[in-house]
Amino acid sequence: xxxxxxxxxxxxxxxxxxxxxxxxxTLEEATQEQIFQAVSYTVKDVIIDNWLKxxxxxxxxxxxxxxxxxxxxxxxxxxxxxxxxxxxxxxxxEALEELGLDINCIExxxxxxxxxxxxxxxxxxxxxxxxxxxxxxxxxxxIRYRYGMFKQEIRDGYQVEAPxxxxxxxxxxxxxxxxxxxxxxxxxxxxxxxxPVKNENKFIHEGYQAVKxxxxxxxxxxxxxxxxxxLRIWDAEPIVDFNLDSFDKGDYHNAVEQENLARTIVEVLYxxxxxxxGKELRLKQQYFFVSASLQAAIAKYKKxxxxxxxxxxxxxxxxxxxxxxxxVAELMRILIDEEGLGWDQAxxxxxxxxxxxxxxxxxxxxxxxxxxxxxxLLPRVYQIIEEINRRFILEIQQKYPGNFEKVKKMAxxxxxxxxxxxxxxxxxxSVNGVARLHTEILKNQELKDFYEMMPEKFNxxxxxxxxxxxxxxxxxxxxxxxxxxxxxxxxxxxxxxxKLKVYADDEKALQEFMTIKFKNKERLxxxxxxxxxxxxxxxxxxxxxxxxxxxYKRQLLNILHVIYLYNQIKxxxxxxxxxxxxxxxxxxSAAYARAKKIIKLINCVADVVNNxxxxxxxLKVVFIENYRVSxxxxxxxxxxxxEQISTASKEASGTGNMKFMLNGAPTLGTMDGANVEIVQEVxxxxxxxxxxxxDQIINYENNGGYDPxxxxxxxxxxxxxxxxxxxxxxSSDTEMFRDIYNSLLDxxxxxxxxxxxxxxxxxxxxxxxxxxxxxxxxxxRWAKMALLNTACSGKFTSDRTIQEYVDDIWHLDKxxxxxx
Ligand code: CRA
Ligand code: PLP
Numbered sequence: 001x002x003x004x005x006x007x008x009x010x011x012x013x014x015x016x017x018x019x020x021x022x023x024x025x026t027l028e029e030a031t032q033e034q035i036f037q038a039v040s041y042t043v044k045d046v047i048i049d050n051w052l053k054x055x056x057x058x059x060x061x062x063x064x065x066x067x068x069x070x071x072x073x074x075x076x077x078x079x080x081x082x083x084x085x086x087x088x089x090x091x092x093x094e095a096l097e098e099l100g101l102d103i104n105c106i107e108x109x110x111x112x113x114x115x116x117x118x119x120x121x122x123x124x125x126x127x128x129x130x131x132x133x134x135x136x137x138x139x140x141x142x143i144r145y146r147y148g149m150f151k152q153e154i155r156d157g158y159q160v161e162a163p164x165x166x167x168x169x170x171x172x173x174x175x176x177x178x179x180x181x182x183x184x185x186x187x188x189x190x191x192x193x194x195x196p197v198k199n200e201n202k203f204i205h206e207g208y209q210a211v212k213x214x215x216x217x218x219x220x221x222x223x224x225x226x227x228x229x230x231l232r233i234w235d236a237e238p239i240v241d242f243n244l245d246s247f248d249k250g251d252y253h254n255a256v257e258q259e260n261l262a263r264t265i266v267e268v269l270y271x272x273x274x275x276x277x278g279k280e281l282r283l284k285q286q287y288f289f290v291s292a293s294l295q296a297a298i299a300k301y302k303k304x305x306x307x308x309x310x311x312x313x314x315x316x317x318x319x320x321x322x323x324x325x326x327x328v329a330e331l332m333r334i335l336i337d338e339e340g341l342g343w344d345q346a347x348x349x350x351x352x353x354x355x356x357x358x359x360x361x362x363x364x365x366x367x368x369x370x371x372x373x374x375x376x377l378l379p380r381v382y383q384i385i386e387e388i389n390r391r392f393i394l395e396i397q398q399k400y401p402g403n404f405e406k407v408k409k410m411a412x413x414x415x416x417x418x419x420x421x422x423x424x425x426x427x428x429x430s431v432n433g434v435a436r437l438h439t440e441i442l443k444n445q446e447l448k449d450f451y452e453m454m455p456e457k458f459n460x461x462x463x464x465x466x467x468x469x470x471x472x473x474x475x476x477x478x479x480x481x482x483x484x485x486x487x488x489x490x491x492x493x494x495x496x497x498x499k500l501k502v503y504a505d506d507e508k509a510l511q512e513f514m515t516i517k518f519k520n521k522e523r524l525x526x527x528x529x530x531x532x533x534x535x536x537x538x539x540x541x542x543x544x545x546x547x548x549x550x551x552y553k554r555q556l557l558n559i560l561h562v563i564y565l566y567n568q569i570k571x572x573x574x575x576x577x578x579x580x581x582x583x584x585x586x587x588x589s590a591a592y593a594r595a596k597k598i599i600k601l602i603n604c605v606a607d608v609v610n611n612x613x614x615x616x617x618x619l620k621v622v623f624i625e626n627y628r629v630s631x632x633x634x635x636x637x638x639x640x641x642x643e644q645i646s647t648a649s650k651e652a653s654g655t656g657n658m659k660f661m662l663n664g665a666p667t668l669g670t671m672d673g674a675n676v677e678i679v680q681e682v683x684x685x686x687x688x689x690x691x692x693x694x695d696q697i698i699n700y701e702n703n704g705g706y707d708p709x710x711x712x713x714x715x716x717x718x719x720x721x722x723x724x725x726x727x728x729x730x731s732s733d734t735e736m737f738r739d740i741y742n743s744l745l746d747x748x749x750x751x752x753x754x755x756x757x758x759x760x761x762x763x764x765x766x767x768x769x770x771x772x773x774x775x776x777x778x779x780x781r782w783a784k785m786a787l788l789n790t791a792c793s794g795k796f797t798s799d800r801t802i803q804e805y806v807d808d809i810w811h812l813d814k815x816x817x818x819x820x
Pocket of ligand 1: 118119120121123273274275321359360365434463651652653654655673
């Protein structure tokens, strides 16, 4: 049933009225951006009705609520996604056509709300979609950064960062909620006072700076169930407007500082993926949104419940990595200092309300804060962490008497640092990894001591993705084809896709499948021509690696292999070679110099290869600028080959890998992260697996690495590729790529040369690439592989992941909003 508001005539009328009301213009006079705003307001109107209805249902049914606490929500555009979930995309598309408008152009006007870096932030967005679709009451809690993930421009082959001013024209899908504002306190000191009535000490936080946290709510629509949940992101404002009053009171300096704090705190997202920079402002951001979110959650609970000791029956806080882990101590603070509970009672509640997800074993990502910084910024919270630590160390000593190694390795505070992961594990009742292999590595390597002491907390939740955005919206041709073959139930039950397996040998179906792939490749080719000015041939193999740029993800292996192929074609022009387009997309953290150099290298190789007439266009290299959710949708749909080539053990899960698979691209990858489970679902014969295993890598690492020199000295083709980095082949400046060369070979490279085993895996990768080519040449075989990837991707829906979180960790109640 389509909602009344989406009857075409009503819809058109409403859009025209909005244009008039908002801009005093007729439709003909309005810009595309203004029409986007008008359309969005019409859609928001429908959503608000459902939002109210959901609130009413929640109030009546009083379900348990999950608060998904995350520094990042990489939402992507809302308009198209909302239309899909409201079941109104088709109608609205037609209505806009009748007004002479193209829905794609209208959607393109929306800035990507990019309040996240990559996988972790996008996972949070997929989870919100699934929670709403599965009828669970959930809040996303985060920060309303004024500037999200930077925009990437490529100039002369270099990445240049530009600010992402996503709020410039006003964002139509947000709602300011000043009535729910909260105060958050920083700095100052703790005064201890004896309470003669309770016969105990009271802790009073004084001399602090205060910031007002003002929430903005974004609606999260469920699929066809009228559920609308809330993503609540916090903005910061000064408590009182800076004025001469404070000057008069001699408090001028403090007033200025408070004003500055409010201005800076939510200014910008730190653009680091899997890396901790240790900046004070970052800790302020963390405490800011955590404190505001917890205060709001507790206020909400208390509105309808009077026993705070039963908080855990209605509330769970899921901590998305350690970024919001200060929540543990903040909850203790609120329960003790504001609710008046004793330590044991507060601890009992806290440890039943908090759960932690680990997303990485990369050591540079582990959050550790210097005691000095932490205790200065959050004196009362630090005191509480000290006490948690003191009690935990007693527990360790009780369990392992005399074993000081254990204390050293497991303490929350040690060596002048507060270790956030340890705090999360000690206080959380659940600790989960994000793919089977990752969880095993946590249990047996990284968190071994904790697993031995508290095995019952550890569990796995393999990541997932939402098919509503990444198939229904991103790949409408394939979505329609799937529905045509097996009906529409896959939209909320992705396991249905396995019904497509019967078409694996059906020539007509295979041909249809590949025709759709071809059209999607044409769509991407058009995008590339418009945005990069490069012409690519949709008949060539589209071999794609899109993800954040990181050495462990090994874009360098990919581009070195491109150079190797180029050399081969040049040396043997007669050699049979299936035309290939290597497509890259990746942002590098602004301060990650080597990653930026790798981008420059990819672009330099592209320059040489794409302009070498002698290779007859057999090879093309394209770097897509500003990879983000909106172009990701187009990219996944057009891929022939999905490059998932991280050093085994380093990629906790990956989610891009799942999106490629869903869209019918076989994986070329290592046995890492969720690739392992992808191969298990689709069968090794329908993927291209290569490289060292995680056991081998970990083994090498524990024994001081391996010797890349040996490969350099014994494999002349690899040596040639490496020499080309420094002999002027790709840059007249022979020093340009010296650091990359050194990273692979120089003994002085820290912690050792070729830390990510690029040379070690090179031959195996090249051989797997050869298998890709062979498979692709056999059209029928390839079509079958591609189709089977889609057919076997059912497991990787975030609906499955969320249901597992609900069953094993959150124990939420289903809510009914839509009456039938
Ligand atoms: N960088 C992992 O590296 C994983 C996502 C989501 C990451 C990915 O392999 O798919 O999380 N880790 O679980 C992370 O951010 C802080 O750690 C990521 O996105
Ligand atoms: N960035 C964007 C825009 C994405 O859509 C995804 C996909 O999941 C990611 C990053 C994460 O990619 P990967 O899992 O390959 O690291």
